[in-house]
Amino acid sequence: MAHKPVRQVAVFGAGYIGLVTGACLAELGHRVVVRDIDPAKVALLRSGDVPIYEPGLGDLIARNKERLTFTTDLDETLHGAELAYVCVDTPPSSSGDADLSRVWSVVRSLEGAAHLRAVAMKSTVPVGTGTRVRAALDAGGLAHVGYAANPEFTAEGTAVHDFLHPDRIVIGASDEATAALISELHEGVDGPVVVMDVRSAEMVKLASNALLATKISFINEIATLCEKTGADVEEVARAVGLDHRLGPHFLRPGVGWGGSCFPKDSEALRQLASNTGYHLQLLSAVIEVNNLQKRRAVQKLKDELGTLTGMRVALLGLTFKPGTDDMREATSTVLASRLLAEGAEVRCWDPMARPAEVEPWVSTTRHATPELALEGADAAILVTEWPQLKDVDWAGAAAVMRRPVLFDGRNLLDPAGMRALGYTYMGVGRP
Structure with missing residues (x-):
């Protein structure tokens, strides 16, 4: 049996996606150098x-330390590299478009x-970016180098598993040789390979996340209607999800x-549509519903x-979901800001979050346990469904709160049980 080729891979960006990509490619047996411009990182x-x-x-990372190198040096990163992965941030710019400055910095560094x-x-980029990158590579003397869009579909908290056992590996390439090379690189990954053109691959990532966001905003609208009609959204969602055409996810x-x-x-896709003169009405409503929620x-x-x-x-x-320390666009930031604006004192607990020393967090107090955060509180909002919150001594907490009022923002706890303990319990879409 022929041995799988071992490739030398350069990964640009030691952020979330870059680290997962580099570590998983090393796990597959490749030699990987990950570059970042932050010396401390x-x-x-x-x-x-x-x-x-x-x-x-x-x-x-520890298991593959012989095949995985971290550096700030460009020459060390590119030495002997056969493939270069671009895994840098593309945050929204002031105009709402994706800021591709880090992408272009990497592309320019590849000259020679x-x-x-x-x-x-x-990196998640607007549809059409690949055409511009291709032109830049050609102009930089790299016309012989293939180009592919290989978007990631990893979820924080399960990223390693998602990389090694994906629903699909999407490869958008303009030539068959490049598609074959990227496909071969993933040999050993448990998931089907889907090859398409570059622009379609760029669209897949944006469309997938927009559809998932749509499902969440939809069920949140149904939840609001359930509250007004006396229905229970948990029961509604359970039955709707059993329909094989719809499924229970999200x-x-x-x-x-x-x-x-x-x-x-979602914003990037909406901006992309606006730039073409088209208004994505459904997606705009999805974003509006989420902001209101x-x-x-x-x-x-x-x-x-x-x-x-x-x-x-x-x-x-505080984190946007359990199993991560990520605070980006976390709901807790909006809640803390609004509570402070209303004149409330905000007490916080999270096992992993490391909020930046900026508002609203500098005006809140952090506590080591949920019970300490609840002590003396007039109300609480369960923001992130950390499993530890199921094990809280809720009876004891009710005794030390000034008022046992709880808004369960994730429907994590049993309403009847909480009310039996004396709580004024409010959930999302529950009567």
Whole structure:
């Protein structure tokens, strides 16, 4: 049996996607050099520490340390590299378009790397970016180097598993040789390969996240209607999800979606449509529903308490989802800001979050346990469905709260059980 070729891969960007990509490619047996321009981050990685929390990632990096190198040096990154992966951030610019400055910085740095066989784009970019990158490579003397869009579909908290056991590997390439090379690179990955043109591959990532966001906003609208009609959204969603045409995934009501992908990619797709002269009406409504959903929790507390001025409110969970330390576009940021604006005192708990020393977080207090955050509180909002919150001594917490008022923003807890403990319990879409 022929041995699988071992490739030398350069990965640009030691952020979330770059680290997962580099570590997983090393796990597949390839030699990988990951470059980042932040010396502190590179030093941390070289010491064996990982600057982000992602289950299994640290073990993967440690296990493959002989094949995985971290550096700030461009020459070391490109030395002997056959493939270059672009895994840098593309945040929204002031105009709402994706800021591709980091992408172009990487593309320019490849000039002279004539030994490359292909450049692959992991970063989420607007449709049509590949055409411009192709032109830049041609102008930089790399016309012989293939180009591919190879978008990522990893979810934080399960990223390593998602990379190694994906629903699909999407490869958008303008030539068969490049598509075959990227496909071969993933040999050993448990998932089907789907080959298409570059522009279609660029669209797949944006469309996938927009559709998932749509499902969440849809069930949140149904949840609001359930509250007004006396139906239970949990029962509705369970039955709807049993329809094989629809499925149960992402039919979980809550206090809104956030994170590094859904908000950015939804806005990017809407901006892309606007740039073509087309208005995505459905997606615009999806975004509007989500923005409103984050604020409804604060209004519910205000309605219950009469005022939020002078009230102590505990936010339980800060990250945008459990299993990560990511605070990007987290619902908790909106909730904390609104509560402070209403004159409330905000107390917080989260096992992993590391909020930046900026507003609203500098005006809140952090506590080591949920029970400490709840002590003396007039109300609480369960923001992130950390499993630890199921194990809280809720009876004891009710005894030390000034008022046992709880808004369960993820429908994590049993309503009847919480009310039996004396709580004024409010959920999302529950009667």
